[in-house]
Amino acid sequence: MLAGKVQALETLSLWHGYRGAERAAFEQLIEDFNRSQSEIQVNALAVPFGGYADKLSAALPRGQGPDLFVFAHDRLGGWASAGHTVAPIDRYVSERLRQRFPANLVDAMTFAGELYGLPLAFKSPALILNTDLVASAPATTDEMVAIARQHTDRNAGRFGLAYMYTEPFFHGMLMNSFGPGPFSRGGSLALDSPGNIASVEMLVRWAREERILPEEPSSTLVTSLFNQGRAAMVISGPWMLGEIDPGVNYRVVSLPVNSESGRPLAPWVAVEGLFLSSRSKNPAAAVAVMEFLTSRQSAEKMAIQGGQLPANTHAFTHPRIANFDTAMAFRRQLEQAVPIPNLPDMTLVWVPLKNLLKKVVKGAAQPEAEMHLLQRQLEGDLARLERSRQRSEVPGQMPAWLWLIPVVLVLVALWAWARYRRRLMSTWRANRTAYLYILPAMLGMLVLVFFPLLYGLILSFTDTTVFNEHTPLWSRFVGLDNYSAILGDFDLWRGQGGERSLDFDNFYWTLFITILWTASNVILAVGLALIMALALDKPIFGRNAFRLLLILPWAIPNYITALVWKGMFHPQFGVINQGLQVLGVAPVAWFDSIGASFFTGLVTNVWLSIPFMMVVILGGLQSIPRELYEVARVEGAGRWFQFRSITLPLLKPVLIPAVILSVVWTFNMFNVIYLVSDGAPAGANDILITKAFRIGFEKYQYAYAAAYSIVILALLFCYAVWQMRVSRTLEAVR
Numbered sequence: 001m002l003a004g005k006v007q008a009l010e011t012l013s014l015w016h017g018y019r020g021a022e023r024a025a026f027e028q029l030i031e032d033f034n035r036s037q038s039e040i041q042v043n044a045l046a047v048p049f050g051g052y053a054d055k056l057s058a059a060l061p062r063g064q065g066p067d068l069f070v071f072a073h074d075r076l077g078g079w080a081s082a083g084h085t086v087a088p089i090d091r092y093v094s095e096r097l098r099q100r101f102p103a104n105l106v107d108a109m110t111f112a113g114e115l116y117g118l119p120l121a122f123k124s125p126a127l128i129l130n131t132d133l134v135a136s137a138p139a140t141t142d143e144m145v146a147i148a149r150q151h152t153d154r155n156a157g158r159f160g161l162a163y164m165y166t167e168p169f170f171h172g173m174l175m176n177s178f179g180p181g182p183f184s185r186g187g188s189l190a191l192d193s194p195g196n197i198a199s200v201e202m203l204v205r206w207a208r209e210e211r212i213l214p215e216e217p218s219s220t221l222v223t224s225l226f227n228q229g230r231a232a233m234v235i236s237g238p239w240m241l242g243e244i245d246p247g248v249n250y251r252v253v254s255l256p257v258n259s260e261s262g263r264p265l266a267p268w269v270a271v272e273g274l275f276l277s278s279r280s281k282n283p284a285a286a287v288a289v290m291e292f293l294t295s296r297q298s299a300e301k302m303a304i305q306g307g308q309l310p311a312n313t314h315a316f317t318h319p320r321i322a323n324f325d326t327a328m329a330f331r332r333q334l335e336q337a338v339p340i341p342n343l344p345d346m347t348l349v350w351v352p353l354k355n356l357l358k359k360v361v362k363g364a365a366q367p368e369a370e371m372h373l374l375q376r377q378l379e380g381d382l383a384r385l386e387r388s389r390q391r392s393e394v395p396g397q398m399p400a401w402l403w404l405i406p407v408v409l410v411l412v413a414l415w416a417w418a419r420y421r422r423r424l425m426s427t428w429r430a431n432r433t434a435y436l437y438i439l440p441a442m443l444g445m446l447v448l449v450f451f452p453l454l455y456g457l458i459l460s461f462t463d464t465t466v467f468n469e470h471t472p473l474w475s476r477f478v479g480l481d482n483y484s485a486i487l488g489d490f491d492l493w494r495g496q497g498g499e500r501s502l503d504f505d506n507f508y509w510t511l512f513i514t515i516l517w518t519a520s521n522v523i524l525a526v527g528l529a530l531i532m533a534l535a536l537d538k539p540i541f542g543r544n545a546f547r548l549l550l551i552l553p554w555a556i557p558n559y560i561t562a563l564v565w566k567g568m569f570h571p572q573f574g575v576i577n578q579g580l581q582v583l584g585v586a587p588v589a590w591f592d593s594i595g596a597s598f599f600t601g602l603v604t605n606v607w608l609s610i611p612f613m614m615v616v617i618l619g620g621l622q623s624i625p626r627e628l629y630e631v632a633r634v635e636g637a638g639r640w641f642q643f644r645s646i647t648l649p650l651l652k653p654v655l656i657p658a659v660i661l662s663v664v665w666t667f668n669m670f671n672v673i674y675l676v677s678d679g680a681p682a683g684a685n686d687i688l689i690t691k692a693f694r695i696g697f698e699k700y701q702y703a704y705a706a707a708y709s710i711v712i713l714a715l716l717f718c719y720a721v722w723q724m725r726v727s728r729t730l731e732a733v734r
Helices: 020-036 049-062 073-082 103-108 141-150 168-178 194-209 219-227 238-243 283-293 296-304 313-317 325-334 344-348 350-361 367-393 400-430 432-459 481-487 507-536 543-555 558-568 575-582 594-622 626-634 639-667 670-677 688-697 702-733
Strands: 010-016 040-046 068-072 117-123 126-130 159-162 231-236 250-253 268-276
Touching (some): 010 049, 010 283, 020 040, 020 283, 020 296, 068 073, 073 268, 103 117, 117 283, 126 325, 159 219, 168 194, 168 268, 168 350, 194 350, 219 238, 231 238, 238 325, 250 325, 350 367, 400 432, 507 543, 507 639, 507 688, 507 702, 543 594, 558 575, 558 594, 558 670, 594 639, 594 670, 626 639, 670 688, 688 702
Parallel strands (some): 010 040, 010 068
Antiparallel strands (some): 068 268, 126 231
């Protein structure tokens, strides 16, 4: 029974991110609950999943948002540590209610010894067999590798085993089978433990020695291989089942036992739970709703009508579920599954570990050395975040010097008004109509450009992270620390002794890559566009058709083009490598080396840039009087002399602005780098803008990312000033 009294006529709001059949079944349960009693009314709101987490983070700390919500458990540690998103429910939950769920799912909803919600559903990977190729499930990893070896023919594009092995979520099954995973039993980071190193070494053997795994795996590739009968076994979760071709015969089984450790492969399980928000005024009523939605009857309904794997495992005794082999296979896998660590520090592990896995499977680093390097790097990041967290927890008032900022701004405004009042008033009277016309644009610029810029500038002088983003701003000021960390890091090498390697996170390495990226793109794009424009300026057959075809790459959205080129550069299934093999040339591992990966982005961006430059240059060519060329020919001037003395000088008025725009666009060309090469290998080809994105949204160091962005802005401002001076000089010469 609940240890609290539910008030009458209580109205609660509940947020969820379900769609399709899950949403229909869940909202039907809400209606059933509302009809079953008269004390509590629940209003459910389906929030688009893409912005769900951001909406929660923005609303709940400010006393807004839902009373309870459905979300994955992995963010619990951060929310509970911040103390303004979720609230514990231990006092409202009986032991009988806890016994509805397996112990590992209850642990997923627990942080620092307190329960913050009830598990609703779970999702974890398992082994999926193509039964036309594999008759019986492997009992050990040695058996699985032996079966996979039999069904692997890399020349034919066939593989015995396929899964997204560079994703830490999937690699968790190996880590957990060797030891406690990325964190020790006490909760401290232990990435370089012997067990974790052994897990990476096993993966390297599967990928590089046994060669039973496809290169550059993705969810789309894994599903495609399985549907085409070119993957005998895949490791995936219930989310893949709806994408399997109806003509493929398959069976889901539990993952085998690790032959080296003697323990089963233990995948990470993601738990969807019902959480009590910190703003809820009646926790007892909210927990009553949780109790209903996680009951056996509700769980059966969500499983049968919504296709969920219910956390209330008593529902699996229902005949329709018990006779569904696939659901029961995932239920058996749950016995060995380990909840994703809900520690706040886990947010910093995902992306660096993913980069490490990519690096070692390509042979660019040794597992043990790289794991030691990553351990030291993350220890430094965690120590820095802990200092910022402790600093934000110290109560304090706004420093007196901060009040000087608005005071100085007001004084400057008053001084400017006193000095230029007459001029401003006369200008206003003379151009009142014009100012009224541009007022909406000025307000838009103020709200959309200048305010975010000012906020980012202020943020760059703080130590704001995901752990303290809702604490008062004045308690987070650190002066120029972020800028000194960015600009003062002159050590391009990391590690010690024989383990030293290039530090691709270093600002100056990224700046070098950005400058090289910008210069090479602009030179190639302008050069090739000029050649094409000169060719299409002549009265050749089909000129209009060629112009149309060459403009098409510019008309297609650049992110679509980037994804197409990424597929073309795939090491095994890309059309470029397949073409090379037809010509008798060995396929190229495009994303394994710095040079090859840089080339993929260069080709894609030049392809995108040529149409714009060609149109601009072609317009400039057509504006040049033809009489000048006729006179030059009469005087005996050759084509090179005509180009150098007539074409280039008269093209400068259109060519220089186009080059300026091209430099700025290319300097900040986020889409191509992020979507084509993703900065591979291991961030070596990231440019400044993608590095700032990774710092802010993968490492969650918002203030450091803001400082990085201000540095980028300063660099572009300096370039703009220099370019304006060059343009004025050229205008003066003309």
